[in-house]
Amino acid sequence: MSTDPLPLERLAPRRVLVDEAVAAVRNLLMDQTIRPGQSLIIGRLATALGVSHTPVREALASLESEGLVVKRPQRGYFATELLTxxxxxxxxxxxxxxxxxxxxxxxxxxxxxxxxxxxxxxxxxxxxxxxxxxxxxxxxxxxxxxxxxxxxxxxxxxxxxxxxxxxxxxxxxxxxxxxxxxxxxxxxxxxxxxxxxxxxxxxxxxxxxxxxxxxxxxxxxxxxxxx
Structure with a gap:
């Protein structure tokens, strides 16, 4: 088993990228630029944010845990509806x-x-x-x-x-x-x-x-x- 330390200097930039994507998409959801119930197309979000698909995909998974987006089988991610x-x-x-x-x-x-x-x-x-x-x-x-x-x-x-x-x-x-x-x-x-x-x-x-x-x-x- 390797005992080499984790390459944190390589991991950190990706983590920052994901965190920035989370913050950016959260803001779009919070101010309803992305409307409740709207489909979230990973490719379009990636283009708008100037990043690859991977950080956007991870950002949406994080936002799903916050209840701001929902993943529907075979359909992808959607912004959740407002609370009743x-x-x-x-x-x-x-x-x-x-x-x-x-x-x-x-x-x-x-x-x-x-x-x-x-x-x-x-x-x-x-x-x-x-x-x-x-x-x-x-x-x-x-x-x-x-x-x-x-x-x-x-x-x-x-x-x-x-x-x-x-x-x-x-x-x-x-x-x-x-x-x-x-x-x-x-x-x-x-x-x-x-x-x-x-x-x-x-x-x-x-x-x-x-x-x-x-x-x-x-x-x-x-x-x-x-x-």
């Missing part, structure tokens, strides 16, 4: 079970763990909204994933954090909101959560998260009804 109102409600019912509890747990542990990353994420988001070249809905998507993901990791329960991560809820919900997303409103709601955590107020942290999720659900269903 019932699916939106069910997703928020799950989040309302997990996230207020997690916010309270982080507030309770804040004297023993470093929660400064939440404030740093908020500050970075606010700065990006003022000066970033990206559209607000894309900035919101990236921020929402980082913010809620970090909070769930800080709660100290890996099973809860993993269950939350597997929903990929932000990708599905922000796909609905897309260009109509309320970035400033979300930032204010996140601010209330972080302030409560920094104050070590367990009830306020849970309440702020609960308010944020209820308002997010209302916004998502309202926008879903307009499509």
């Amino acid at each position: 109102n019932e699916e939106v409600r069910e997703l928020f019912e799950l989040r309302l079970l997990l996230e207020p509890w997690a916010a309270a747990e982080v507030a309770a542990a804040s004297r023993h763990i470093d929660v400064s990353g939440l404030r740093a994420e908020l500050d970075q988001f606010a700065t990006s909204l003022r000066s970033g070249p990206e559209p607000p809905y894309r900035l919101l998507c990236d921020h929402d994933i980082r913010f809620h993901g970090l909070l769930m990791r800080l709660c100290g329960n890996r099973q809860v954090a993993q269950a939350f991560a597997r929903t990929h809820c932000h990708l599905h919900l922000l796909r609905i909101q897309s260009r109509a997303s309320k970035a400033d409103v979300t930032r204010q709601e996140h601010e209330a959560i972080v302030s409560a955590i920094e104050s070590r107020d367990l009830d306020a942290a849970a309440d702020a998260m609960r308010t944020h999720l209820n308002e997010s659900c209302r916004r998502a269903i309202s926008l879903r009804c307009q499509t």
Whole structure:
């Protein structure tokens, strides 16, 4: 058996290429340049992105695991449909079970763990909204994933954090909101959560998260009804 080290210098460029393809196709799906239900032709995507078929094929497999695309036998990949109102409600019912509890747990542990990353994420988001070249809905998507993901990791329960991560809820919900997303409103709601955590107020942290999720659900269903 060979004991030669893996040629990481040769593997890295391909990995970067796949990651870039994932990000590019995800953006096209998120802003609905690729419409829900639309067929995804690997050759056309490869030409549009200026890459070979292989990174596009791997990117679509990755996006399938996120629930943004679906592979149909003998037909290839398609963009998934937007969540229905019932699916939106069910997703928020799950989040309302997990996230207020997690916010309270982080507030309770804040004297023993470093929660400064939440404030740093908020500050970075606010700065990006003022000066970033990206559209607000894309900035919101990236921020929402980082913010809620970090909070769930800080709660100290890996099973809860993993269950939350597997929903990929932000990708599905922000796909609905897309260009109509309320970035400033979300930032204010996140601010209330972080302030409560920094104050070590367990009830306020849970309440702020609960308010944020209820308002997010209302916004998502309202926008879903307009499509």
